Amino acid sequence: MSKNEISKSIIDSCYLIHSNLGPGLFENVYENILFSNLKTKA
DSSP states (O other): OOHHHHHHHHHHHHHHHHHHHOSOSOHHHHHHHHHHHHHHHO
């Protein structure tokens, strides 16, 4: 994967997570969900 593809994957995942869950959760909750989401894409 190129740097641009990795960046796009991260930003897309962050957007989807935030739009589905909304604001107000602890940062570590978002981090754990993002990690799981990116791990399944790899």
